[in-house]
Amino acid sequence: MATVDLVLPHHRYPIQIGPGLLADLGKMVREAAPHNRATLIIDDKITETHGAAARSSLESAGFDPVAATMHAGEDHKTLATVEKLYHPMLDARLERKSPVVAVGGGIVGDTGGFVAASYLRGVPFVQCPTTLLAMVDASVGGKVGVNMPQGKNLIGAFHQPVLVVIDTDTLKTLPKRDFICGLAECIKHGVIRDPDLFDWIDQNADAILGLDSSALVELVERNVRIKAAVVMEDEKEAGVRAHLNFGHTFAHAIEAGTEYGKYLHGEAVSLGMVAAARLATDTGRCDAAVADKLTVLLSKVGLPTTAKDLPATSKLMDIMLSDKKVADGKVRLVLPDKLGAVSIVSDTPNDRVASAWDSLRS
Numbered sequence: 001m002a003t004v005d006l007v008l009p010h011h012r013y014p015i016q017i018g019p020g021l022l023a024d025l026g027k028m029v030r031e032a033a034p035h036n037r038a039t040l041i042i043d044d045k046i047t048e049t050h051g052a053a054a055r056s057s058l059e060s061a062g063f064d065p066v067a068a069t070m071h072a073g074e075d076h077k078t079l080a081t082v083e084k085l086y087h088p089m090l091d092a093r094l095e096r097k098s099p100v101v102a103v104g105g106g107i108v109g110d111t112g113g114f115v116a117a118s119y120l121r122g123v124p125f126v127q128c129p130t131t132l133l134a135m136v137d138a139s140v141g142g143k144v145g146v147n148m149p150q151g152k153n154l155i156g157a158f159h160q161p162v163l164v165v166i167d168t169d170t171l172k173t174l175p176k177r178d179f180i181c182g183l184a185e186c187i188k189h190g191v192i193r194d195p196d197l198f199d200w201i202d203q204n205a206d207a208i209l210g211l212d213s214s215a216l217v218e219l220v221e222r223n224v225r226i227k228a229a230v231v232m233e234d235e236k237e238a239g240v241r242a243h244l245n246f247g248h249t250f251a252h253a254i255e256a257g258t259e260y261g262k263y264l265h266g267e268a269v270s271l272g273m274v275a276a277a278r279l280a281t282d283t284g285r286c287d288a289a290v291a292d293k294l295t296v297l298l299s300k301v302g303l304p305t306t307a308k309d310l311p312a313t314s315k316l317m318d319i320m321l322s323d324k325k326v327a328d329g330k331v332r333l334v335l336p337d338k339l340g341a342v343s344i345v346s347d348t349p350n351d352r353v354a355s356a357w358d359s360l361r362s
């Protein structure tokens with residue numbers, strides 16, 4: 001088992017990583033949030049498997065959990081779901097010290113986290129991510145919230161968990177496509193901060209894709225260390241935390257332009273990173289080798305690097321330019337300077353951005 005400590009000025013918490021950790025969840029929650037009651041929010045697809053394991057572990061540790069399930073679709077990450085989740089908690093008269101434990105992917109973690117941030121003005125929150133994407137990104141750092149018809153993640157809070165428990169065995173039952181999507185965020189971490197991680201993923205791709213237990217623990221631990229370091233430097237995204245958005249401005253336009261139906265988030269991020277890296281080459285920021293290496297590694301793990309059927313570039317540009325990150329009619333982008341270092345760039349001419357979109361079609 002590995003432990004990564006996330007230390008902030010007024011709060012610290014452990015992120016526990018290892019195979020089979022769900023069995024110890026109850027014991028760890030008891031140490032982090034000692035109380036005999038808890039809310040367990042579970043992705044309804046895993047109620048009988050990881051949800052049942054989490055529940056029995058909490059019960060063995062003396063908790064009497066109020067269990068609630070939610071559907072983990074992006075269209076269920078709403079205030080309506082949050083309200084539905086409050087009712088059983090209020091009916092059971094759960095108190096301020098009763099933790100909320102979220103078991104599932106990023107949607108369950110973000111929604112459950114917002115419940116924890118707002119129920120009785122905030123209760124302790126435990127993240128128990130069961131997808132690679134949630135393990136290496138969403139569960140670490142305290143961003144919680146829900147979508148609105150006007151856009152994703154527009155209502156939310158920074159509510160740091162008291163504990164994150166990552167059972168890497170849960171990756172073994174994750175649909176392959178979802179697992180591969182999580183690798184997009186891992187490769188992103190390599191590009192923005194850690195060329196050694198980038199090379200390690202390249203060299204260990206077979207073991208990772210073969211779900212080798214020790215490769216999975218090392219993969220998750222190395223990525224959690226990067227995410228935690230970024231959050232420790234810049235909890236509220238005043239600066240470097242925005243580097244985590246590498247590839248994401250393009251990705252959000254792809255997701256919105258295809259009505260969130262065609263590409264999973266990690267696939268859109270993969271295409272977005274390729275476009276951003278090519279844009280960086282095209283505008284003289286970095287060597288073409290970065291975009292080339294990135295494209296090769298993304299393909300090697302099964303992520304898309306071309307998309308012939310993307311919406312028209314004019315439509316994608318319109319979506320990008322209506323993003324909240326636009327200033328003076330120019331998009332704010334995270335672009336690589338070299339492998340392991342990125343910058344936030346706000347003066348890229350729109351015709352160069354349009355060419356980067358076009359490059360994805362060839």
Ligand code: GLY
Nearest residue numbers: 137141143241244
């Ligand atoms: N997922 C990006 C962040 O946590 O800031």
